[in-house]
Amino acid sequence: MKTIAQISTPLGSGGIAIVRISGEDALKIGRSLFCCKKLENNEITPRYLYLGDFKLDDATEKCMMVYFKAPYSFTGEDVVEFQIHGGEYLATKVLDKIVEKGATLAQNGEFSKRAFLNGKMSLDEAEATIDMINATSDAEIKASSKLAHGNLFKEVKTIQDNLKDALANMEVCLDYPEHDDETKSIENIQKTLKNSLKTLKKLENSYKNGQKIKFGIDVAIVGKPNVGKSSLLNALIKEDRAIVTDIKGTTRDTLKETVNYKGLKINFIDTAGIRESKDIVEKIGVEKSRESIKNSDIVLFVLDSSQEKDKEDIELEKTIDKNKVIYILNKSDRPQKLFIKDAIYISAKDNKNIDEIFEEILKKTRLDKINYSELQITNKRQHEALKEAINEIEKITNENIVTLDILDMQIKKIWQKLGEITGETANEAIIDEIFSKFCLGK
Ligand SMILES: Nc1nc2c(ncn2[C@@H]2O[C@H](COP(=O)(O)OP(=O)(O)OP(=O)(O)O)[C@@H](O)[C@H]2O)c(=O)[nH]1
Ligand SMILES: [Mg+2]
Numbered sequence: 001m002k003t004i005a006q007i008s009t010p011l012g013s014g015g016i017a018i019v020r021i022s023g024e025d026a027l028k029i030g031r032s033l034f035c036c037k038k039l040e041n042n043e044i045t046p047r048y049l050y051l052g053d054f055k056l057d058d059a060t061e062k063c064m065m066v067y068f069k070a071p072y073s074f075t076g077e078d079v080v081e082f083q084i085h086g087g088e089y090l091a092t093k094v095l096d097k098i099v100e101k102g103a104t105l106a107q108n109g110e111f112s113k114r115a116f117l118n119g120k121m122s123l124d125e126a127e128a129t130i131d132m133i134n135a136t137s138d139a140e141i142k143a144s145s146k147l148a149h150g151n152l153f154k155e156v157k158t159i160q161d162n163l164k165d166a167l168a169n170m171e172v173c174l175d176y177p178e179h180d181d182e183t184k185s186i187e188n189i190q191k192t193l194k195n196s197l198k199t200l201k202k203l204e205n206s207y208k209n210g211q212k213i214k215f216g217i218d219v220a221i222v223g224k225p226n227v228g229k230s231s232l233l234n235a236l237i238k239e240d241r242a243i244v245t246d247i248k249g250t251t252r253d254t255l256k257e258t259v260n261y262k263g264l265k266i267n268f269i270d271t272a273g274i275r276e277s278k279d280i281v282e283k284i285g286v287e288k289s290r291e292s293i294k295n296s297d298i299v300l301f302v303l304d305s306s307q308e309k310d311k312e313d314i315e316l317e318k319t320i321d322k323n324k325v326i327y328i329l330n331k332s333d334r335p336q337k338l339f340i341k342d343a344i345y346i347s348a349k350d351n352k353n354i355d356e357i358f359e360e361i362l363k364k365t366r367l368d369k370i371n372y373s374e375l376q377i378t379n380k381r382q383h384e385a386l387k388e389a390i391n392e393i394e395k396i397t398n399e400n401i402v403t404l405d406i407l408d409m410q411i412k413k414i415w416q417k418l419g420e421i422t423g424e425t426a427n428e429a430i431i432d433e434i435f436s437k438f439c440l441g442k
Pocket of ligand 2 (some may be wrong): 229230231242243250251271272273
């Protein structure tokens with residue numbers, strides 16, 4: 001494989017910049033550009049930081065160089081890294097010199113792709129690493145760090161190994177039917193499959209929470225016009241974001257704002273007040289509000305507590321799934337006319353009881369009890385593969401009569417599906433797509 005090079009730190013000014021070289025010629029190229037007293041008559045020691053000068057055309061750059069000997073490097077190949085002063089132009093000049101000496105510019109994620117191809121990390125670990133880099137909440141970091149440390153890989157691999165053993169036993173039985181009892185053999189395999197199914201279902205189930213961890217909990221703020229939805233959004237995000245007036249139908253479009261609460265992202269969606277309208281723009285807004293009711297994880301159903309519930313409120317209430325509704329009785333600074341058990345009484349105007357809403361959202365989604373020591377699947381591709389593997393197992397565990405031949409064929413399919421998660425059996429296009437999402441120099 002070609003020797004590749006790239007700047008691994010973000011382009012711009014900073015304390016230091018790192019330029020990385022990976023491949024067979026990494027050391028030859030690195031040493032040809034680096035002057036260091038300690039290296040004059042000595043062999044280079046891997047993982048040792050050398051202070052010296054990088055040779056530019058008419059100048060030198062005082063920097064550090066480190067060498068990682070294959071296979072003990074990030075990519076699994078010989079790697080040399082220069083830690084130079086963090087200037088964009090300077091880093092580009094250093095990279096140019098390395099290319100002049102024979103290295104090729106690395107594409108996005110090419111170092112990581114080599115690490116995968118050399119067995120340094122599995123595909124699920126690579127995906128978790130991207131999630132770590134892109135994380136915007138503590139929950140995402142906790143979930144992806146567990147995955148980046150290869151915990152999913154280990155679970156999947158254990159299942160694959162058990163299936164492989166089962167397959168080997170079965171093949172003995174198929175080759176020498178006189179030596180083994182077929183019924184007993186089938187029973188053993190069914191037992192292995194049922195255990196695998198249990199683990200896989202647990203992983204598959206975690207995706208519901210995993211999505212909320214990755215993308216945030218979607219919370220729609222819904223109600224009739226003028227009940228104080230936009231005032232509530234502003235109170236929740238502690239910012240004067242949405243327009244508030246006493247005119248009914250002020251909000252026309254949905255407006256989404258994200259807040260980090262106890263390490264989780266909560267996406268609040270302010271919506272247009274729901275009512276019958278002839279105004280074409282308002283009608284579209286109301287349609288969007290109804291979609292938000294359907295698509296969100298939680299609905300904050302806002303009512304004006306200084307007024308009794310009317311027909312419009314009752315009609316709207318019917319369209320909201322009871323499992324995801326939280327009743328918010330706003331304007332509690334005014335004399336009360338509406339009483340609903342378990343509702344949260346707030347005043348958006350006076351910022352009263354707003355924190356209670358956050359707590360109730362976590363309680364209702366059960367994310368207050370989430371256990372990060374267990375794996376939380378956050379990746380759609382992995383989830384799809386898990387679902388398909390489960391589906392293949394269920395095809396045979398639900399059958400009363402199966403033959404060894406069918407089991408043999410089916411187990412190979414399951415093994416293949418699981419391999420897509422770790423990358424062992426993933427096709428090249430998928431692998432390329434995953435690594436292209438990495439940044440340059442990673
Ligand atoms: N007294 C009192 N008035 C409030 C409170 N919250 C909102 N209001 C007032 O109610 C009116 C409507 O508030 P908005 O936040 O615009 O209501 P909305 O539900 O977003 O209305 P639409 O966008 O038209 O659907 C404004 O005059 C607010 O000042 C509250 O807690 N107490
Ligand atoms: Mg509004």
